[in-house]
Amino acid sequence: NLASDYPSRRHTVIDFDSQFDVSDDLQYQLTMNTAKIASSLLAKAFKKPCASQFQNLDPRKISSVHLRKISTAGFQCKSLPASNLASDYPSIQSVIPQAHQSCKVVFDNEKSADFKYIWLRDNCGCNECVHRDTKQKLVDSPSLDVNICPKTSTITPDGKLVITWPGAEVDHVAEYSSQWLYKYGQCFMHETYDSLHKDLETHHLRPNMVLWDRETIWKTFPELAYEEFISGPEGVRRWLELIYTYGIAVMRRVPPVKDTVIDVVKRFAYVKETQYGVTFDVISEPDPEAHLAFSGKYLDHHTDMNYREKSPGLQMLHCLKANKPTDKHDPGGKSFFVDGFSIAKWLEENEPSAFHILTATPVRFQIKNQGKRYSHLWPIICLDRSDDIIEIHYNNRTMAPIQIPTHVVTPFYHAYQLFTKKVRDASNELVFNMVPGDLVAFNNRRILHGRTAFDPTKVSRHLQGCYSDIDEVFSKLDSLNLKSQ
Structure with missing residues (x-):
């Protein structure tokens, strides 16, 4: 958890005008850490021993045609801990600028998530960017600057992250609740990569499936x-x-x-x-x-x-x-x-x-x-x-x-x-x-x-x-x- 490298204090306003680079050594370290995580996940996938008539069969060597994984809404056997109550979500502790047009949001439960600025700008939920009734996006994603950086960032007393984004004519102010950031930030946390494709808007509305005999x-x-x-x-x-x-x-x-x-x-x-x-x-x-x-x-x-x-x-x-x-x-x-x-x-x-x-x-x-x-x-x-x-x-x-x-x-x-x-x-x-x-x-x-x-x-x-x-x-x-x- 890189959040431990930073002081545990609430940042009120952050100035993003200053730019900084990541050293080659740190970049190498981050790359190797990512590789280690991927290797660990792959090892776990094939950790279970094979049994019965399959004991000499290595699933990694099966050369049958592999289909693209089929994804449909509504079906899942594993459930993430979920709730829609604000009190059940951690609060934002700090927001720390990172390299490569991103920031780290640190929560008060010692978890953190790295958000790319382009992702945050694209997913602003205000009425200018999302239709109030249908929830369809109004912002034109292909027109956004991929390298966009915010002008300022503020954590409000009620725990919201407010970012001012530069615009062609008028700047755009966006608000992000701690609940929303934590919910979607799970897919940017290494330990919860298995939640990458969950429907985060609806899974908390459904009961757990019961498998039966x-x-x-x-x-x-x-x-x-x-x-x-x-x-x-x-x-x-x-x-x-x-x-x-x-x-x-x-x-x-x-x-x-x-x-x-x-x-x-x-x-x-x-x-x-x-x-x-x-x-x-x-x-x-x-x-x-x-x-x-x-x-x-x-x-x-x-x-x-x-x-x-x-x-x-x-x-x-x-x-x-x-x-x-x-x-x-x-x-x-x-x-x-x-x-x-x-x-x-x-x-x-x-x-x-x-x-x-x-x-x-x-x-x-x-x-x-x-x-x-x-x-x-x-x-x-x-x-x-x-x-x-x-x-x-x-x-x-x-x-x-x-x-x-x-x-x-x-x-x-x-x-x-x-x-x-x-x-x-x-x-x-x-x-x-x-x-x-x-x-x-x-x-x-x-x-x-x-x-x-x-x-x-x-x-x-x-x-x-x-x-x-x-x-x-x-x-x-x-x-x-x-x-x-």
Whole structure:
């Protein structure tokens, strides 16, 4: 912490007119320190030992095609400590000019962050630079002077950093709160580099995700009554919070009437139309041209539409008709669900080489439907730029032949089978009979789902489903959580 090299006192006004250089020795030292940090992070990434059939496999030598890390909003398994309360953030202790058009902001918790002046000027949050209502930027970033330096800097009695920026005609005065500087300064602190790509504006509005197995999910079963859901914004907020936390939620006592599922979705998002229509009906109709879901056959664990450019984020299934099970007879057609994030996390911790293969190897998913062919590439486990698990793409029925180097084929199948074995383990499954009035909503890019077999000549079963974009769903959750604070 370079802040320890400076006196611990509050700077009232700093004059930036004087320029100074960093000596060659200091520059060399800073460069070497950066290299050491990078080397340390790289070493930690490969510290875990490999196990089982992967014990002789070095993940660094896997030469399958590496995809650009896929980053989508709203999905993360690790959570940063967060709060939106000003009292929970440290105050600014001092602001120290640095070389290369930057300054060091030192906080009273002994942490500090280096801010480039161009970054501070570009991110001024005043009404001249950011639209008050839409929060869209009004400042033209490409027109700013990359080498801009402030004229003066002041720390106000209430802890704000006020900077006067030079302008072509009129100087610009910008204010930066200590909360804002500390929040965004985390990405400039070496020890929190893993937060570089977090959505710092919304992550504190969402609960922590809970990864689950069968025992965990039954202890805190995520369900809500339809009456509570339609009672007002708090009911909607609670419903969306369950979906975000567990990836799945069940609504009880929903009127078993067609298109009610659309009315439910419209309370927090919009329906995403697909090649199957605005809604789709899962009714047993034995037909060689029909989708396998319309038969009574067993449907293995899968996520939907991995063959699309972006598979639907939220899936909802509303039970309109079903044979109720009795103590003596199980009619079949049970629904089952598995937390794909939990399985992927287990793989990362116990079989790191297998985890690496499934995150780095592209798999083509494809289908022919209604005279059209759909095809797209996804790794089975998708990570964001912080290496958090954000998506699962898994459907053995729609996987095309794997196109990878020969020496990667066997390791891939070992990894794929390990993942599948955990998915099919009964200790990881949530299994139940959907009855008329049940409505299940789940994150289609996290939760794998399926169905046990049944005899369509003896069982009457009708589910109506639809999809919605998950970012729309969680945006509604953010807004409701913000209003409730």
